[in-house]
Amino acid sequence: MEYITKLIPPDIGYVIQKVDIGQRDKVDQAIWMDNPSGKFTCASAFQVLRKRQPESPIWRCIWNKINPFKMAFISWRIIKKKMPMYDRIKNFSNESDPMCICCNDPKEESMLHVFIEGELAKKVWEFFGDSLGIKIQNQTIQARYGNKKYYEAKIYYEVAQHVKGIMNKKGYLRDNWSRICSSMEAHKAVLTSFPVVWSKPLVNTIKINTDGSNMVLCNKAGIGGIARNSRGDIIMAFAKAVQFCSINSAEIQAASFGINWLNHNDINNGIIEVDSILVVKWLDGEYSIPWEFLKEIEALKRIIDKRRIKVQHCFRKANTVADSLAKFGSNTQFSFIANLYYTMQEIPRQARGAVRMDKAQLANFRIRTRRRT
Structure with a gap:
């Protein structure tokens, strides 16, 4: 302390003396302050360097542990307009077929048509909406992979399977969509209590x-x-x-x-x-x-x-x-x-x-x- 007061004013030296430098009998330890554990990780360094955008409630609804990754990923692609539809592909190439394969009377393939205005899209939303008492017009979820056509029954089955998986019933639900809706409406949480x-x-x-x-x-x-x-x-x-x-x-x-x-x-x-x-x-x-x-x-x-x-x-x-x-x-x-x-x-x-x-x-x-x- 006497040596410090010779170099700097006493009031500043008093503050310096109060600084805790740890126990002298222990080896100094490096701490990475951007990780709660104090240890360096590439993930924590990435979080420091990245430019985070404001958190959106939409992404919280999509990216969570309940939604299957397949459904979350396709939802993300739809919102970001990253689906391989003709209205997007034509900006890079004109070789693809511009007509859709989901309607009896094909129209030009676009995000709006495939997911909202198409014949198959309307049937899908009517099928699922009727069981829930929801009248939906011009809304859908459907996608095309390669040159494979999706039929109504296949879409109904796949959506029902995903909903059944989310509910985690393990076979207690049948594949019939109306029965799945009835089961969801009648579902009650089982509570246990103990003193x-x-x-x-x-x-x-x-x-x-x-x-x-x-x-x-x-x-x-x-x-x-x-x-x-x-x-x-x-x-x-x-x-x-x-x-x-x-x-x-x-x-x-x-x-x-x-x-x-x-x-x-x-x-x-x-x-x-x-x-x-x-x-x-x-x-x-x-x-x-x-x-x-x-x-x-x-x-x-x-x-x-x-x-x-x-x-x-x-x-x-x-x-x-x-x-x-x-x-x-x-x-x-x-x-x-x-x-x-x-x-x-x-x-x-x-x-x-x-x-x-x-x-x-x-x-x-x-x-x-x-x-x-």
């Missing part, structure tokens, strides 16, 4: 439940948590607004508050319970830590080892108190100091009911949609 109860810690053990809140629409974020004993009594609760960040960052800040509270109060063998499996795996060292959280998580891991703190995962329905406090914190005015509560009367009203339910060991129900097998 989830917050588990009390052992005697002479303190458990802290923490959670982070991320409100994207209003650019707000908050953290919250509660420390309780083996009887479910409140020892401390907190809620705090933080700068808008990702949900993972909010979860880490909430867990950090709980871990540091245990450390500052010289409490050993405490339990930190969060509903983010990622945070648990990062703190346990099972998953590689993103570079942006590396410094903070490494500091927390040292406290965890020192105080013998156990970090564990719970379902969100067993973390309702911390969730309510985090949401309350995100709606408060930003401050560097957290709001602390030590009694039931001090805790925000929206969290009191959940505290009473946890103490009485009343269950919340976790409802899930059963996956089809």
